[in-house]
Amino acid sequence: MIRFENVHKSFGPKKVLNGLSLSIQRGEIFFMLGRSGTGKSVSLKHLVGLLTPDSGKIWIDDTEISQFSENQFVPIRKKCGLVFQLPALVDSRSLYENLVLGIRHLDAVQKLARISATLKAVGLESLEKDLFERFPPSLSYGEQKRLALARTLLPDPEILLYDEPTTGLDPTTSLQIHDLIKKISKDFGKTSIVVSHDMRNALKIADRLAVLDAGRVVDLGTPEEIRRSPVAMTMAFMEDLQ
């Protein structure tokens, strides 16, 4: 489904991806864990063409995208929806306009139908009646995150990419977000790749986990394998859970 093959990327002197090799199956919830600055978010951005690798290959299904141009990425971006760490909503536009950014080609009836279904999926049905009057700044940070998720879901992408979805959220809200990721992935049969450093929630909902260090995968496996894994970095992450 998605395959990284010996991908290297550096920003000036700083080497961020150092031979990343990874493959993710269809319909899987795949977590990428690691300390900040080990290239987790950078690898996600390669999948939607926000960054291009210095060397190495990246496959989505059977198309190799590492040397794609901006236009070639347009269909790829329809297939992969990226949820940013910041809500990244357009504050000057109404909630409705924010939501329909990705589905402008549909007609009004289809839009409204899809919006109500997606809002229910992310637990924001209460907002449905005043989508036209309200603007993003009037929502709480947690609500903005959910709306950003709904906006990414609307074009019905096959693959969902989450860039540290719960950083900066208090424990209860981040638990809800993780349950939401699991529900959406299972109900709609989406492949989900989640970049995070919240090991406790990761183990709860992930099908498989990869632990990254210095731009490379140092450990890979199912939650059970990860719990018993002898790899130093994984054990460091597990210390909190005893």
Added chain:
Amino acid sequence: MNAFQRALDTVKILLTSVNALARGRVPSRDIWKQLYEFGNSSIGIVVLCVTFMGIILISEYSFHMKLVIGNDSMIPGFAMILLIRELAPIVGALLITSKMGASIAAELAAMKNTEQIDAYRLLGLNIVELYVAPRTLASSVAAWSLATISLAIAILGAWFSAVVFLNFSTGPFFQSLFIFVTAGDLILMSIKAVVFGCCIPSICAHYGLQASFGAEGVGHATTDAVVGTSITVIVMDFVITYLYAVLAS
């Protein structure tokens, strides 16, 4: 926060800075560093802009004088008076505002974001004395020297364009210059430059310290600082010119 409260707060900042400078509580090392910062960063653009405006003024005046009096022998004097009294101080001040004023507002807004200002307060230090006071002195000295330097170079530029384009000869050019330009004009320019110079850091610091949090806050603080200072400079210029006109007549 309405205009009056803003003006009040700015005056408070200005008085604190002047007080700190007068009491000698500002290390001279900071003042020299800021003086270099202010002068070095704006000298290029101020000289460039004032010179180009000086050259254009010469041709503008020749256009008008021909309309009004027919001969354009007095042009250099007239044009240069306008440059000395108005354009050199204003253009210099507006450029310093956007170059250095914006940095003051942006930096203070960023410092507020990372709570550095509270940290200074807990050390018993006043951010205005530490940050704004050296810049106030540096800015007024820089404003005056930049206005003078750019004026001198603008006169050379005007002389060049008068000789080459308006077939003036050097003698009458400088002669009309000395007839019309009096010491009073230079004093007026100096007063304006110094007054504008010492107000710029305080106004920009006010906007920086009132900034709200996040990237949005820094952006708005910097913008409001540039606009607020520019408007204040123009209004102050009118007041000073008006007083000069009343006193002179």
Added chain:
Amino acid sequence: MIHRLEALREHLRFFWMLFIRLPELFTERREFMRQFADVGVRSLSTTVTAGIFTGAIMALQFHLQLKDFGAESVLGGLNTSGTIREVGPILIAFMLAGKVGAFTSAELGTMKVTDQIQAVRCLGLDPISFFVVPRFWAVALNSILLLVFGLVISVLGGMIAVWMVADINPDQYLLMVERFATSESIFLAVSKSVIFGLLMGHICCANGYWTEGGTQGVGLAVKKTAVQSMVAIVLADFFISWIVEIIVRSGDFL
């Protein structure tokens, strides 16, 4: 020096892109209208203030100079033509560079820093035509209209100042305006306004869109816009006046 040429080439490419995407303005016309109204309303008060005080300052200067020659009667016309040709456009444009230009680059810079631009790109939209093109035309057209409006106001400012200082009553002041405000002066003023407007629109959008480096980056973008706008305005003013001089006095100059 190469760095400067490189930057100039980048600016030219960005400017050219904004122009060829003009038809895309139609798809975002609602956003354009909203931006146009927003920029206009926000900068009206600044334009009026700048206009009145520029006119007043110039009137005082001309009054002081003409006083010894008893040429007071021509003051109205001379001041109007003198202001709208040269100093007026520059000073009002300086004000708008802050109020309109700096604000827009702060807005675009904040959007860049909070990933809004990346997010829209990932949803299959082109951020340039979504965010930048409507703002560019809103700023450019507004600046042109506001500059011309500011120049008209400056005549009013001159009138009031002269009335206060030299008690020349308004209709005496206006008497000479027609004679001096020749079509050439008006053409010069309007052409400067158009070019200044386009320049400011481009500079603020370019700096805003190229913002990098988090919160500090936004502050830096605003500073760059303010400085670059002012320098560009003075240089443009020089070349326009020089070219118009050549056209009008084709024999004279060369």
Added chain:
Amino acid sequence: MLPSLRAIRVVQSPGRLRHGPSLFEVDCEWKGPSLNVIMGESGSGKSTLLKTLGGVWEPLSGQVLFEGESLWSESGHRQNKSLLSRIGFCFQNNALFNSMTCFENLCFPRSQRRPLESETARRKIATHWLDKVGLSGSESLFPFELSGGMQKRLAIARTLILEPDYIFFDDPTAGLDPITSRQIALLLLELLENRPALTFVVTNDEDRARSWAPSVFELRGGHLNEKRHLP
């Protein structure tokens, strides 16, 4: 004199606004050196409470007494200088002076608080503290050149270098990945061991709170509830 802090019906409004509904009304007393952890949901005002107790903001009403003495004089905002010098505050955003190097960030506060101290002694203490928090070798780096974890270590060193009697940490492990945040938590414990100071730490991370103290104070519904035992 044993450090003691008494909050008498301290009321504060949210953040800088100084108006709007009061966030909390706190009436507590802490006697003698101890490590007190304050927890609460985000938005409960725990950060504002810490800043009110720690002398960053003046309380809307009520008083904060350090050994019976108030920091804020009745007349204006003039703060009691000698008392202020015995307080160390570590801000959530680190508040590092970005125009100074790491070394200067440590020397500058001491030069303000201990002006009579010789330059060499001050430099020795600064180097000592850089080693203590594991930043030896990065003396000449500027704050923006440091990673999140290193910035937090410098902020902690800068707070403790003044040997304060009252120490306040505003969410010291926020925004750090779990491993760095655990290292910072352990560093705090190690540095605060047998130190005769009254210390307050605000956090919403239960794992870290557990490593600091057996029980915590909880700020909920505008009141500071007594100890809650951590499982």
